[in-house]
Amino acid sequence: MTGPTLTELSNRARDIFRLVVEGYIASGLPVGSRTLAGSGGVNLSPASIRSVLQELQDAGLLAAPHTSAGRMPTEIGLRLFVDGIMQVAEPSAAERAQIERGLASGGTIEAALAAATSALSEMSAGAGVIMVPRREPRLVQLSFVPLAPARALAVLVAEDGAIENRLIDLPAPMPPSVLEEASNYLTARLAGRTLAEAVSAIRAEIAGGRSALDAASAELVQRGLAVWSMDAAQRPVLVVRGQANLLDDTALGDIERVRQLLDELESAEAIAGVLDAAREAEATRIFIGSENRLFSLSGSSVIASPWRDNEGRVVGVVGVIGPTRLNYARVVPMVDFTAQSLGKLIGQDGFSRK
Structure with a gap:
């Protein structure tokens, strides 16, 4: 209608x-x-x-x-x-300072984003959310270390020195030579690439019969890629702060709606899907109530804006979730300013990659 x-x-x-x-x-x-x-x-x-x-x-x-x-x-x-009708004003100097203080707090990227999200939540009286960019480091090596006849340790080394380990189950006992062949093959193709870039190329090579791997080594490579791909997909990508702001005095008369909203906020994957709808927007987007399927039951609104790195690539989305009576004229410029500030600060030396 x-x-x-x-x-x-x-x-x-x-x-x-x-x-x-x-x-x-x-x-x-x-x-x-x-x-x-x-x-x-x-x-x-x-x-x-x-x-x-x-x-x-x-x-x-x-x-x-x-x-x-x-x-x-x-x-x-x-x-x-x-x-x-709505007339949007610029954020006040105090609001801009509060957002910038959060982002300038130092420490890890996640800590700075959490601080900025908390500031956005506090000022908007809603729940602040930031989609944390999936970090895609350039890789140096992926190797397999035997632990037991049917188990191995996959060790991934990135260019920035970060090392991550994953246990993988082998389809059958494998000799060290198979592990070494798979390690050498992966390292040669991973070096200098992100995992996403390497996975696509390696799987196409194996599927096309161009890998020169025997069946056992090819199976091990596929298992190694699967455990890392699965891990990346399951990593939390959201920082959510300020759910308690949704429990204000007016919410007491509509407790079922608030309960439904809090339940919806528990689903990180679903919220990421909501914010993803704003990734390609040129400016801040507003979803009101049933315009977004996730929040249609609670009748809630989402104000979200993409944020970009210094090369113009979208790396995340920041927003506010709250009741449809959000002060849109005030919150929209806050979200927009936070997105611009994130774009300026992310990737600078002040953020730790540890």
């Missing part, structure tokens, strides 16, 4: 609609005709205001949760407000 456009609303309907949305965002409560009449923003009687509110409700832009209550914006109404 789509609602009317702004040009289809009269000036007074547009003014009343804006006041209802802004009042709802500020309080989390429906806005009534008497409140609007007393605000000084509308020079109409309560009866005239009620007539306009009914028109906006009939158009699908507002809803009345109770017969005698005021109105609140629908998801369609919020989308119209965000796209056509």
Whole structure:
């Protein structure tokens, strides 16, 4: 269902609609005709205001949760407000400083991102999220060390000196010569590449019969690649902070929605999918309620922006998740500024790669 456009609303309907949305965002409560009449923003009687509110409700832009209550914006109404009425301001100097302090805290990348996420959560009154970039170091060597007749240790060495080990089960006892052949083959093709780059080339070579490996060595290579690929896919890619902010006073009247949202926030893989939808955006994206399938049950909104390295490549997404009454005009520039700051700082020498 789509609602009317702004040009289809009269000036007074547009003014009343804006006041209802802004009042709802500020309080989390429906806005009534008497409140609007007393605000000084509308020079109409309560009866005239009620007539306009009914028109906006009939158009699908507002809803009345109770017969005698005021109105609140629908998801369609919020989308119209965000796209056509909302005026976005720059973050304040204090807000910019708080975000930059988090990113300048030093230590590991993960620690700095966690600090920035916490700052974003605190300022937005939502849950701050950052998709941590999957680090793809250039590799030097992958070797197999025999441990038992049917077990080996896969040792991966990166150019930055990082070493990671994984235990792998062998399909059958293998002599040291097979382990050595597989190690030499992998090292020759991994050197100077990321794992993702090497895996694609190696598997194509083996599948095409161009590897000159015997069956046992080829099986070992495939197992070695599988354990590292699986490990990379299962690494956490998100930093989430501020779930407690979702439990404010207005949430107590809608505890089931909040419970549903907290359950949704437990799924790192699902949230990563949500943020991934913003990766190709040129600017900050806003998903309101059911516009995103993951948060359709809790009726929550997502404000997300991609962040890029100094070569312009997207390496992650930062955002805020919260109720649909998020202060979009304030949160959007915060998220955008955080994304820009991440792009400037990530990869600089101030971040430890350990």
